[in-house]
Amino acid sequence: MTRKAPDMVEIRLRNSRTRKVETFTPIDPENVRIYVCGPTVYERAHLGNARPAVVFDVLFRLMRHVYGPDHVTYVRNFTDVDDKINARAAETGRPISEITEETIGWYLSDMGALGVLEPTKMPRATQYIAQMIEMIEGLIDSGHAYAADGHVLFSVASYPDYGKLSGRSVEDMIAGARVEVAPYKRDPMDFVLWKPSTDDLPGWDSPWGRGRPGWHIECSAMSYELLGESFDIHGGGNDLMFPHHENEIAQSCCAHPEGGFANVWMHNEMLQVEGKKMSKSLGNFFTVHELLEQGVPGEVIRFVFLSTHYSKPMDWTAKKAEEAEKTLRKWHGLVDGAEGGEVHPEVLAALADDLNTAGAITVLHRLAGEGDAATLKASAGLLGLLGDEQGQWVGGGVDLSNHATRLASARTTAMETKDFSEVDRLKAALIAAGVEVRMSKDGVELVPGPGFDAAKLEGVL
């Protein structure tokens, strides 16, 4: 693969650290390096969890396009040691490794359904314990951490820049956060790098006894190991900015004072459902898997996500999904068999402008309107849409023949009995599920429409 000259396209990204949109200049254009905090693996990803995966997948695709597919290293970790995982294992009586393996498999298949490419590297925390211990030892040696009571804590007071990313003072952070006061802490803000494990919990031998790492240290250790002491972009949801990202910065910058850790910090906003925060108590909480099972194609979910800029709250609505499905059906019909197109410069320019995915989609609409199938297909590909594989949901896989047979026989019966209630019931259910019902003297034809939802047909027959 030849690498395009990076000066062909100026990429501009909003840097959370400086709160400005800046021109992106890679440390090494031969190897653009990105780190994104990945999931803690103990349960299915909910819809909100998928947003950073999709957002940073677009960034990955853009960088690959501009710098060349072999010149981008994208690392997204799996947190496979965590108290939530331990709790799940205790609740279910299942081994931890079984839970984490299963969840990693689910995550990869769910994200795959959303058209998310696998990152270059997907390290698991438990594979980097030695590196974490080494980093913690260094932090103790340089006076940034201390051991107490089987724990090791990072001394926040030892790092004057603490809080700069989120722009908050230490006092503000203490007031706003649930800071755990513990007898082994010198300061309530100090956070755990290492903690002791009882025999029933996962643990590793360390200079401070058998224990396990705190959450924050894993990203510092893995990004250092895989990307070095300075790399280009660190991403994650904005719910991670404090304390997780502040703590990562403190650890990494104190352990490797020569390095700059991440030059650019990018944070995606959260996801809502029908205008409300997604929560189990509101009953609007669902997983990616559940949505896929209901027959919402992964590509539709992706399209809806990308129709909102990553820095704004994304409101998931059934109406948006319906519209997206309609659009994608049309576009797939248009690009079917199209080949050899180039990404339209305006689509590239929109993405290079701080990942303006909504702007890029506007250009796609125009290209579709002009009937430029080859350019539409290549351009949509840069957003991870309209791939040949992805189009399989269009038209295929929906078998309504049983429904058609039942409706036809109900009509025959109704002609005799003059009772059309069963015909009406079936028709109403089909229409509610987004099926176009065509009844003629020749028979019944059922055509799934753009808003077709197979889940609504459950129990109709």
Ligand SMILES: [Zn+2]
């Ligand atoms: Zn992280």
